[in-house]
Amino acid sequence: MVKLTINGQKIQAEEGTTILEAAQDNNIYIPSLCHHEEVSAYGACRLCLVEVTKNGRERLVASCLYEVTEGLKVKTDSERIAANRKMLMELLLARCPNNKAVQDLARKLGVEKTSFKLDDNDCILCALCVRVCQEVVGVSAISLVNRGVDRTLATPYFEDSNVCIGCGSCAYVCPVDAIKFEDVGDTRHIYWPNNKMEFKLKKCQKCGRYFAPQAQLDYIIKKAGLAPDAFDNCPDCRD
Amino acid sequence: MTTKNKPTKQKLTSILDSYERDKGMLVAILQDVQAEYNYLPKESLAQISEGLDIPMTQVYSVATFFKAFSLKPRGRHIINVCLGTACHVRGAGRVLDEVGRQLDIKPGETTEDSRFTMETVNCVGACALGPIVVIDGKYSGQMKTDKVKTLLESYD
Amino acid sequence: MAKQSNNRLSSPQELEALRASIIKSRDAQKPCITVCGGTGCHSFGSEGVTDAFKQEIKRQKLGDKIDIKVTGCHGFCEKGPVVVIKPKNIFYQQVKAEDIPEIVSETVVKGKIIDRLLYTDPATGKKITYEHEVPFYKEQKRLVFGSNGLIDPNVIEDYLAIGGYAALAKALAMKPEAVIAEVKKAGLRGRGGGGFPTATKWETCRDAEGDTRYIICNCDEGDPGAFMDRSLMEGNPHSVLEGMVIGAYAIGGHEGYIYVRNEYPLAVKNAQIAIEQAEKLGLLGKNILGSGFDFSVKISRGGGAFVCGESTALMASLEGKVGEPRAKYVHTSEKGLWEQPTNLNNVETWANVPLIIKNGADWYGKIGVQGSQGTKIFSLVGKINNTGLIEVPMGVALKDIIYGIGGGIPDGKKFKAVQTGGPSGGCIPESLLDLPVDFDELNKAGSMMGSGGMIIMDENTCMVDIAKYFVNFLEGESCGKCLPCREGLKRMSQILTDITEGKGREGDIELLERLSATLIDTSLCALGSTAPNPVLTTLRYFRDEYEAHIKDKRCPAGVCKALVTYSIDEEKCPGCGLCVKACPSEAITDMGKKKPVVLDQEKCIKCGACYDVCKLGAVVRK
Numbered sequence A: 001m002v003k004l005t006i007n008g009q010k011i012q013a014e015e016g017t018t019i020l021e022a023a024q025d026n027n028i029y030i031p032s033l034c035h036h037e038e039v040s041a042y043g044a045c046r047l048c049l050v051e052v053t054k055n056g057r058e059r060l061v062a063s064c065l066y067e068v069t070e071g072l073k074v075k076t077d078s079e080r081i082a083a084n085r086k087m088l089m090e091l092l093l094a095r096c097p098n099n100k101a102v103q104d105l106a107r108k109l110g111v112e113k114t115s116f117k118l119d120d121n122d123c124i125l126c127a128l129c130v131r132v133c134q135e136v137v138g139v140s141a142i143s144l145v146n147r148g149v150d151r152t153l154a155t156p157y158f159e160d161s162n163v164c165i166g167c168g169s170c171a172y173v174c175p176v177d178a179i180k181f182e183d184v185g186d187t188r189h190i191y192w193p194n195n196k197m198e199f200k201l202k203k204c205q206k207c208g209r210y211f212a213p214q215a216q217l218d219y220i221i222k223k224a225g226l227a228p229d230a231f232d233n234c235p236d237c238r239d
Numbered sequence B: 001m002t003t004k005n006k007p008t009k010q011k012l013t014s015i016l017d018s019y020e021r022d023k024g025m026l027v028a029i030l031q032d033v034q035a036e037y038n039y040l041p042k043e044s045l046a047q048i049s050e051g052l053d054i055p056m057t058q059v060y061s062v063a064t065f066f067k068a069f070s071l072k073p074r075g076r077h078i079i080n081v082c083l084g085t086a087c088h089v090r091g092a093g094r095v096l097d098e099v100g101r102q103l104d105i106k107p108g109e110t111t112e113d114s115r116f117t118m119e120t121v122n123c124v125g126a127c128a129l130g131p132i133v134v135i136d137g138k139y140s141g142q143m144k145t146d147k148v149k150t151l152l153e154s155y156d
Numbered sequence C: 001m002a003k004q005s006n007n008r009l010s011s012p013q014e015l016e017a018l019r020a021s022i023i024k025s026r027d028a029q030k031p032c033i034t035v036c037g038g039t040g041c042h043s044f045g046s047e048g049v050t051d052a053f054k055q056e057i058k059r060q061k062l063g064d065k066i067d068i069k070v071t072g073c074h075g076f077c078e079k080g081p082v083v084v085i086k087p088k089n090i091f092y093q094q095v096k097a098e099d100i101p102e103i104v105s106e107t108v109v110k111g112k113i114i115d116r117l118l119y120t121d122p123a124t125g126k127k128i129t130y131e132h133e134v135p136f137y138k139e140q141k142r143l144v145f146g147s148n149g150l151i152d153p154n155v156i157e158d159y160l161a162i163g164g165y166a167a168l169a170k171a172l173a174m175k176p177e178a179v180i181a182e183v184k185k186a187g188l189r190g191r192g193g194g195g196f197p198t199a200t201k202w203e204t205c206r207d208a209e210g211d212t213r214y215i216i217c218n219c220d221e222g223d224p225g226a227f228m229d230r231s232l233m234e235g236n237p238h239s240v241l242e243g244m245v246i247g248a249y250a251i252g253g254h255e256g257y258i259y260v261r262n263e264y265p266l267a268v269k270n271a272q273i274a275i276e277q278a279e280k281l282g283l284l285g286k287n288i289l290g291s292g293f294d295f296s297v298k299i300s301r302g303g304g305a306f307v308c309g310e311s312t313a314l315m316a317s318l319e320g321k322v323g324e325p326r327a328k329y330v331h332t333s334e335k336g337l338w339e340q341p342t343n344l345n346n347v348e349t350w351a352n353v354p355l356i357i358k359n360g361a362d363w364y365g366k367i368g369v370q371g372s373q374g375t376k377i378f379s380l381v382g383k384i385n386n387t388g389l390i391e392v393p394m395g396v397a398l399k400d401i402i403y404g405i406g407g408g409i410p411d412g413k414k415f416k417a418v419q420t421g422g423p424s425g426g427c428i429p430e431s432l433l434d435l436p437v438d439f440d441e442l443n444k445a446g447s448m449m450g451s452g453g454m455i456i457m458d459e460n461t462c463m464v465d466i467a468k469y470f471v472n473f474l475e476g477e478s479c480g481k482c483l484p485c486r487e488g489l490k491r492m493s494q495i496l497t498d499i500t501e502g503k504g505r506e507g508d509i510e511l512l513e514r515l516s517a518t519l520i521d522t523s524l525c526a527l528g529s530t531a532p533n534p535v536l537t538t539l540r541y542f543r544d545e546y547e548a549h550i551k552d553k554r555c556p557a558g559v560c561k562a563l564v565t566y567s568i569d570e571e572k573c574p575g576c577g578l579c580v581k582a583c584p585s586e587a588i589t590d591m592g593k594k595k596p597v598v599l600d601q602e603k604c605i606k607c608g609a610c611y612d613v614c615k616l617g618a619v620v621r622k
Helices: A018-024 A079-095 A101-110 A128-137 A169-173 A213-224 B007-018 B022-036 B042-052 B056-065 B087-088 B090-102 B143-152 C012-024 C039-043 C047-060 C097-109 C145-150 C156-161 C166-174 C176-186 C198-207 C228-235 C236-253 C265-278 C312-317 C347-359 C361-365 C397-403 C463-477 C485-502 C508-523 C526-530 C534-550 C578-582 C610-614
Strands: A002-006 A007-011 A049-054 A057-062 A073-075 A144-145 A152-153 A180-183 A187-191 A195-202 A210-214 B075-084 B116-120 B134-135 B138-140 C034-037 C067-071 C083-086 C089-092 C213-219 C255-259 C297-302 C342-344 C375-382 C386-392 C413-419 C425-428 C454-460 C565-567 C617-620
Touching: A002 A018, A007 A018, A007 A101, A007 C198, A049 A079, A049 A101, A049 C255, A079 A101, A079 A210, A079 C255, A079 C485, A079 C508, A128 A169, A128 B134, A144 B056, A144 C508, A180 C413, A187 C610, A195 A213, A195 C097, A195 C228, A195 C425, B007 B022, B007 B042, B022 B042, B022 B056, B022 C034, B042 C156, B042 C166, B075 B090, B087 B090, B087 B116, B087 C375, B090 B116, B090 B143, B143 C578, B143 C610, C012 C156, C034 C047, C034 C145, C039 C047, C039 C228, C039 C485, C047 C067, C047 C097, C067 C145, C083 C347, C083 C508, C089 C097, C089 C176, C145 C228, C145 C386, C156 C236, C166 C347, C176 C198, C176 C236, C176 C361, C198 C236, C213 C236, C213 C312, C213 C347, C213 C526, C228 C236, C228 C347, C228 C375, C228 C534, C236 C265, C236 C342, C236 C347, C236 C565, C255 C265, C255 C312, C312 C342, C312 C534, C342 C347, C347 C361, C361 C565, C375 C397, C386 C397, C397 C413, C425 C610, C463 C534, C485 C508, C578 C610
Parallel strands: A002 A073, B075 B116, C034 C067, C213 C255, C213 C342, C255 C297, C375 C454
Antiparallel strands: A002 A007, A049 A057, A049 A073, A144 A152, A180 A187, A187 A195, A195 A210, B075 B134, B134 B138, C034 C083, C083 C089, C375 C386, C413 C425, C413 C454, C565 C617
8 A cells, every 4th residue: 555645635545546546535626537437547638637746856747647656745736736727728618618518617617718719619539438439348430530739539531430339438438428329219320529320229029129239239249259149139128 | 643553452461561560560551552652542541450450540540640641642743842940931931822822722732633732841951942842852942932933834 | 982791790800800901992092072962962953963973083084093972961051062072171062063074173183172162261251171171160079970971871881991880899898787887977968859868768778677678769850940860860870870789788678760750761761771781790680799689670760740759659659559649657768669668869869879988988078068968969050151060069159159150140130049949949039149058058048959950040030920930830740639738739829820910919928928837837748848938938038029019010020921011112123023023913013114113002912022032122021
């Protein structure tokens, strides 16, 4: 176990834990947008930056990536941190002024309006969807394409993906609701920021409701080596 | 140089093999493919993804990240206007505007007749001669707005 | 004249024997025409000069009596094509193909000097005959770069003839820890911009956990206006290779990469030839010089991304991924390429290593100043008389470089600022020209030495435009991963563009300063965190220019198109019509001979073509 202090509070954490994880375990709030416990840390939103003092040296580090060390002193808020978080939120608000989740977070961090010209996006380029698709689902159907200010989320060539299974994990994990999916009749529609796709849903042989994309079920059958009829019935009707 | 040949499976295979199908050599492989076809044909990206066993999204992300690559066919002649600081200070911006005006294209675009593709580059290391315009690897130095038209007319 | 060397050398003694036989087979007194093969001279037509020499020598049947060699860059780009006639080192500049028959007949055969091809010292008006007397070179200390002019980069025997690979042999006879200690004693710091103590990096990598250690040479020189690494890699690739093998031996790495920028095909070609020639001689590859140490090097090309000059982005690119940096809480010397301990150094840093081992740390430590030992190569470009690549000991004052070596500002214009450190650096005004150039002094003024780019600006340079230029450059090169850099640079660019278009508002400067503070504090990598430097230094030293743009809607330097008007001075205009022809939007009308032309402001697109073409000052820009 590693002993450290956060905001003067003495806490203990296992080796290999990040500051963010240690803080969350102890109910200490640090804002973040691109972090999720199910995927690897990315360090892109910069909202989770905290001040650390180690060997007398003070610096700002991303708490989602920085691992705890013995005797580390952490400050999760200060004038410097607050000023930076406000400016980061102003930048994000200018990028996504009409997005509710971004507006809510801005308000929480004390930012009422932005000093910059307004764009109109929902996607914050946190890449949580990309990481989930790659690391958890394992198909890598979407990625961040182009560079710099042209960076955007897309399938290759912005066309229908031939590996996407329609599971909707990307929509689940998106912190700002920039990816949506809806099941209408026998079709699932997935809406990414730049393109959309449709998937045929499987019909339960017993109750007749449409319950999951055929592509997703086929993928699970293949990966887990199940029998082809393993998902003929929906979860409610299965024994 | 427009598309020289149609992409063939054999050509792609030989390029992949020449790098021992090393995933780390993706950028170099893409460069060889582009040198062959003057751009990156769609079929080639798919074949690279399969041949290196990496997701298509990774190949596409890398192809769109690096400025060297073009996913669209390029012109017969590639113009590079140097926008390095030394050339900038000597008025390269005006030269770029003039080339764009003569050909009616913006940086990164190709003329409708596929004659020219205009790109910008940051410092070709010939600062004594700035502003510089490089066409098909040939350097034209001390460029001024009134010299642009004549320069372009010398290319078919 | 290359001697065929085919056998793999299996000991230092064999290396020395080969070296002795190469030197013996060469007549040091034999006339040799060396033509500079650097990019600058190339664009001035040096290939034509070389061809003309070859033809003339053939025509006069002098093939046995005269050698001709295309060497690496000599550095004096302003006066290219540069030709140096050995053995006396007669220095001819701005040589044209038409001059060649005369040069061969008069100078090479008869020993007569052709005055018109000599360099004239602008300070004294005197003609200079020999290379080492040219003031541009006299004030330099060309320890690393000077060898360029002595060798053909595609002939390993040339490098051996000047003592190449002797340092490697010496290092292989030392313990690896002793090699590191020597480099540490010498005080070598990274030349790529970071200035990190090289030996410390080597040590960390050597001591890190892991079985595989990678050795990388960063030749992704991205600062616009900097071409030092290019000229070193093109002109003397063996000096870099030798440094890498020594470093690999000290660290315990067996695989290396030279990562070359996509825009440098000649550097790729020459490095590849050098690798093949070194391998053939047993100076690279398996069992180097019979020592039992293996080290092989591959070349990897960049894809056109400035951000890949950052070490973690470079390594990502080497792994076939996009060039996105990652946080460096764990250094790459511990976990780098493929998560293995990796040592990355810049081209110039590697080229310094053989000198340190060969001549000793004590010798090296006496050059430069405490804390910044050794020399540094700079690219001196922009509004300067002597454009080129220079090498000086650390600690030389900026003004000595600009006026002593650079020859001052052309066309009688006034110096305004020097930009050092590229997009990560800052502008230094006239009042600070006494500052010595080293790793630490320029930092205090808000700039940095960086990789060595030195852009000189005069009274006709707009400092707000310069800030906008650098921010636009970085905006285009940002990888886009982190919020502050991607969105912050976009907004900085918008604000600066507005200011240069006369749309600046009260509060813009304060907003730029607030944005800058956040980019410095929160950016993921140094691209973002140093991006505000050009903005902050131009604000610090040229705030009045910003205020003129914002409050008065005026560009004092006459550069920002929207704020500048072109007009005709009727008293100076003779009606020659040159500007009429030059105008792309037909805004100027010819009123007949001897009558001044008329410029229609409505049609004027402010391209400046008329201003460029008029030699009589009749076009006024303000």
